[in-house]
Structure formats: C-alpha cells, structure tokens
Amino acid sequence: MIDHISVGVGDLDRAARFYEATLAPLGLARLVTRPATVGFGKAYPEFWINLRAGMPRVAAESGAHICLRAKTTAEVDAFHAAALEAGGSSDGAPGLRPHDRVRYYAAFILDPDGNRIEAVTFPSE
Numbered sequence: 001m002i003d004h005i006s007v008g009v010g011d012l013d014r015a016a017r018f019y020e021a022t023l024a025p026l027g028l029a030r031l032v033t034r035p036a037t038v039g040f041g042k043a044y045p046e047f048w049i050n051l052r053a054g055m056p057r058v059a060a061e062s063g064a065h066i067c068l069r070a071k072t073t074a075e076v077d078a079f080h081a082a083a084l085e086a087g088g089s090s091d092g093a094p095g096l097r098p099h100d101r102v103r104y105y106a107a108f109i110l111d112p113d114g115n116r117i118e119a120v121t122f123p124s125e
Contacts, residue, residue, distance in 0.1 A: 004039075005066055006048035007115040010055045012038065014087075018111055019049060021086040025078035026070055026119060058114030065108070065116035072121055073105045079119040080107035087112050096123075 009015035016038045020030055023040050028047060032039035039045025047068070058064070070076045077094045084090060092108035106120040 004041075004046050004048060006037075006050050007066065007111070007113070007117075008052035008055050008058075009049045009111070009113050009115075010052065010057075011112075012036065012049065012051040014112060015049045018083075018086045018088060019047070022079060022083040022088065022109070022111075022117070023047065023068075025075050025082055026068055027075075028068075055113065058116075060114070065118055067106075067118040067120055070119045070121040073123055076105055076107050076119045076121055080109060083109035083111070083117075091116055092118075 016030065019040055027042055028040045030038060031041050031045050036051040038049050040047045070079060080090065080094045088109045088111050091110050092106070094107035095105065097104050097106050102122060104120055104122050106118055108116060108118045110116055
C-alpha cells in the first residue's frame with residue numbers, strides 16, 4: 001500500500017549520518033544522495049530525508065510517527081541502541097507492548113529534529 005515515506009530535517013548531513021547508523025540494523029542503507037534529499041532502502045529508496053532549511057524541531061504533540069518493520073527483537077534493540085549512539089533520544093525503550101489482538105515488540109526514538117520513528121516486530125513466543 002505505501003511505496004515510500006519521508007521526513008523533513010534541518011541539517012541534511014547530520015540527519016544522513018544519523019539515519020545511516022540507525023537504519024543499518026534494519027537492513028536499510030543509503031541508496032540515493034541528492035543536494036536536498038537522501039534515500040535509504042534495501043532494493044530501492046523506501047525512506048527519504050528531505051532538507052527543510054530553518055525547519056523548527058517537530059512538536060512532540062504532533063502525534064506523527066513512522067513505524068519500520070524489523071525481523072527480530074534483536075534488530076529492534078540494535079535500532080534503538082544505534083539511534084541513541086548517533087545522537088537521537090529514546091521515546092520508548094525496546095520491549096513487549098501490550099495489545100488486545102497482537103503481541104508486538106517495539107522501540108521508539110526521536111531523531112535530532114524530533115521526528116518519531118518506531119521499529120517493530122511480532123515475535124511468535
């Protein structure tokens with residue numbers, strides 16, 4: 001249903017370094033670099049960062065977030081750790097999330113611009 005997603009960033013070089021480290025545990029790599037945008041993906045760019053010079057930090061109350069699928073809980077853990085190491089902050093440590101219909105394991109981070117990104121997997125046990 002969704003082909004690709006993008007987020008705005010105030011500093012493209014800083015954000016590219018952040019996302020290179022943060023997305024690597026999920027198997028996404030930098031595939032495209034243009035003057036005002038960088039695309040990450042596996043076979044094609046699925047996640048884009050776009051320069052928005054002068055953009056203020058994303059408001060915490062915006063409610064927007066992007067969720068990326070991980071294969072394992074270890075990938076979720078590595079995504080979270082990589083984001084913190086690269087200058088992001090935690091918005092929800094890795095762990096099981098209670099839900100009435102499905103069992104899922106997720107972690108939430110904030111990038112340096114305040115974009116909220118989640119990694120999730122659905123463990124069978």
